[in-house]
Each structure stands twice: as structure tokens, then as C-alpha cells.
Amino acid sequence: MELHYISIRYEGDFDALVKRLHVNGDCEDEFRDVYEDCLKIACPKGVFTECAASQEGSFSFIGGKRFESRVLLRNFEGLSRVFPYVISCGRELYDFARATEDPLYRFWIDGISEAALRAVGLRLRQAVQETYGAGHLNSVNPGSLRDFPLSCQRPLFDLLGEGPDKIGLELTPTFLMLPYKSGSGIYFEAEARYENCMLCPRANCPGRRMPYSEDMMAAYGLEPPKDFEPEACRNAARA
């Protein structure tokens, strides 16, 4: 298994962050100080690889790991390779947030960390395409859908070997990631656009990318959940 690492210099976008984090005019100078401190240390990172994919019955096999998921079965149908990955805002911003006592400053640092995560997510997607000559990529993410639960983080991390550890990314016993501003998933090639949101009925979600589709649920052979709350949707982190 060949691992590919990326780390980027996060350039930031002050005006966009002021807007996104609802920083009011009175606080803008204070926010700028925190923002500049973040930019000095920010080093978001990611790691990805290519794995062989195959299917047998209701199981998908990725790099020798077995996954039972209708979403994977349908999305990976006919594919011989997929691309597991993880991304993180980086330990630098995470440690800075943890060392900051002021709750407003922490909120700002978290918001900046999330933007840094999005930036590295975008770059990683390009890197997968460049490295493997891949076409249009969609992503499936453990924890976003009941059919592909958060517990699938374990085999996904295993597929990336020492990669997550090398970029300072830790998987907790409950399968959450530290730093919190991190993302994980499997990129797969497909001409048509796929978003987890199409199979997720959560109402009023600010991260929604596509409308929920009952037709799509039927096509994937999924029952509409009555009480579904995604365990750890990280859609915001993806490109």
C-alpha cells in the first residue's frame, strides 16, 4: 500500500470568515489578532491511498477489508479501485484551541480550523485525481448514514496504515477523530454526482448539499429511517 501525504499552507479568507462566524464590527480587530495567530501556525494535512475494490454477495471488499453496506455496494458496483482518505486541520490549530481559555476565541479558532480543513479537503481531492488519473470523484463517509456507520472508521483507518498517526490524527474508542476538525471517507469514481445528503432525511441541515430523495432511497434498497440522526456527518469538510 502506497500512502500519499499532503500538507498545505492555509492562506485564509478574512472577509469570508468574518461573515461565516458572524463577527460583529466591534470585535473585528480582536478577531483579526486571533486569525493572524492561526494563519502563522496552520498546517492542515491529509493522507490517501488507492485500494482494490470487489464485491461478493452483500459485501464490498476494499483492500481486503470487508464492509457490509448497501450504499457502498451500489456506489462501488463495477469499480476495481477506490481511494480511502483522511484529512485534518492539523494538530497545530487543535492544540492552539485547547490552550485558549476564552470561549469566544475558541469558537473563532474552531471556525478557522474548519475553513483550513475545507481547504485541505479540496487539495486532497485534486491530488487523488492527479496521482491516479481519476475522473469525477464522489465520497462516502462513515457516520453520515446509518447504512455506513461510524464504526466503519476502524477498517477505514486500517486501510491507511500508519498514515493517520503520522499526520497527528487519532481515532478515539468511540470512533470520533481528534483533532475534531477532521474528515474521513472513501472517494470513488462515477460520472453522476452522489452526495450522502440524497439519502439523509435530516430536516433543516445547514450542511445539506442536495435534496433528500425517496426515489434514491428505493434505488439503494434503503428504508427511510424514522428517527435518524447522523452520528458524525462531516460533509462540511469535503471539497
Ligand code: SF4
Ligand atoms: S450534511 Fe446534513 S443532510 Fe447532508 S448527510 Fe450530513 S447531516 Fe445529512
